[in-house]
Amino acid sequence: MSKLQHVLGISGGKDSAALAIYLKDKYPMLDIKYYFTDTGKELDETYQLIDALEGQYGINIDRLEDKKISSTNEDPFDFHFKSFRGYLPSPQARWCTALMKLKPFEKFVNGKPTVSYVGIRGDEQREGYISREKNIQSIFPFRRNIWSQDVLEKIFNPENHEQLLTYYSQYIKGGKLDKIEAVFSKPIPFNRNYRLEKERIIKEKLDALLEFGVVEYNKSIFQYLKTTDYPLSMEDDYPLLENEDNLVRADIFKILEESGVGVPAYYNKVKYEVDGQVGEYARSRSGCYFCFFQQKIEWVWLYEQHPERFKEAMKYENEDEYFTWIPNESLKELMDPKRIREIKLDHLKRTNKHKSKNSKFLLDILDDTESDACTACFL
Template sequence: MSDVRQVIGISGGKDSAALSIYLQENFPSLDLEMYCCDTGRELDETYELIEKLEAYLGKEVKRLKAIETDNMAKPNFENSEEISPFDYYLKDYGGFLPSSHARWCTKNLKLKPFEEYIGDDPTISYVAIRGDEHREAYVSTNENVQTIFPFKKNIWSFDVISLVLDHHNIGQFRDIYENKVKPDNLNRILEEVERPISVEHNLNRKTKTLIDLDVTAFNYAVFHFLKKTDYPLARLDDFPLLDKSHLMPDDQVIVRDQVFKMLERTVGVPEYYKKIEYEVDGQTGTYSRTRSGCFFCFYQQKIEWVWLYENNREKFDEAVKYEKEGFTWMENESLLELAKPERRDEIKRQHLKKKQNGSSKKSKTLLNNLLDDNEKGEYFDKEDEDYAGCTVCFI
């Protein structure tokens, strides 16, 4: 048995759940460990999804907590009915709520438990960035951790690509192609391997060209190159994700619509993703929660706070309890101010206007640009998909 651990973090969101299913169904030889970093303030649907995954996959999702609070006294401020890991750190930070400028929640409640969980063990971490996304994910800086992106055509992290295609390593990479991989179109591939990186032909373009010429050959060449490094993959004799040609072409790169279909046929889609109609000034729009994570996450759009108020009042009221003068979830507006009927209507108007004005704008994701409106399905929302947040929590 290999001493390399292979792990996948389950955020409670659609993509990480789908990735765990995808890997078990298509690469059953992987000895996967599943974990979730529990803040104690996740949406109820998050915990329900984790339980359904455990039942479907027949594997435990290890619950990681930054600190065990079960036997602790309640905090001495009136913010919650019970203490959770989030409450513990909130007290430690003097009631200073996390924000996009001070993400102490990510550092202490998500990253710290993960890094303590794996320790110094060589680890491959599978991350659910989809093939239709053009965004970065958290890649651990720990030397014992290597990140792989199974949903993408290019499964490798930027640090690996930069190393392999560095001009000092081109000779070694060429030798690997010639003597170990030996693809049918070797001469054309070697032309690209030896082509210098320039402003016109940058690293991304060079990588894409090599992958498009033969993605399986590229993966094997990278794998052989890493054998002489300290990356965790160097310890493995083989790696099943190098060759995805046994899958249907559409299953080699997974996009948003496939994620939802995967969940629909297995564990179900969390209710908070489903679009709910709202009405303002005689016009109808739709809203929903667009990501997993804590129910009071500061990355929520204001329309999502309105959704929470109108569809899960209990959680909204809990979020209100955390606010005090100078400490609010949103900049320059408290939840009590947002909850006023006239303010909620104003946010809905702004949301409708933004969606209408933005319908002609080009999206950041490939899928948005390829599909017609009638093809995007029940869960699709261009604005939601373009809205970036902390990928540690949401994928």
């Protein structure tokens, strides 16, 4: 029996939903608790996906609720928006994420040793949410490297070089082990002034180790973790050590479709026409319908496909104080027909530049904006 609690946050997006299905199918021995932090400003498709997961896949999802807020009969976003006196959240001030996602999550965990599963894919170049709380450890099952960046920095620290080689020697011998030692021996700067160089070398070292064997890599790191205070140090074994999967975007859509849960409707492409040209747009993310991480073409999508939601988003803006969802542009300005035409033409230009005929579920026309978003919301 596991000494830990295992949790997975369902955002309403494709990746977290697919991860819930994936783990339930492949690792049924894991007793996972599922949760959803509702901002009160989600699209209907988000709630439909959560209902489908529960109804069709037998997954129970806890709706995290703050009794203080619910007693006011206000949505969580409106409650906090008032407390910030009309200041909109932004990439520089993500109070929405801190108060409506992370705070409820850490209260849900309640200080217990916890493994949190994150749905970042193998084709994404980003790192997921890593809690500052020592009792929470993030794991990424869709990637060949399931471990978080903070773990990588520890195993590639020169001080731990010999220790890691000792663990590797239990699984690999001879010339192959010599090559692994050479990987660990490559100099790496841990000075804060060389952060980017450090990250580059860590990635090179990681890629090299994975080529020598994913399972051997996982087992060696697991041995190391047992000498630390990470939650997984409490476990005698861990089923994901044998995981060699590397799932990409197409795999995620396949999981959702084959499970019967289905893909959230806001990912479906909608055709539009401008100046005789035909393009397609969709939403690239779950989360609040007025999320400030949206690209302008996604705001146009919202205006044309969900006009009532667009109007609600407009109510939060204060042009006199320059409080707008988009820097230097209000939604009132964006909805002008001439401006919409400009945005669509620019989108078409980027679409033609990046579009690939090999991807059935292509969202690259949005420049993969998921990678720029807050990972606590859009998994």
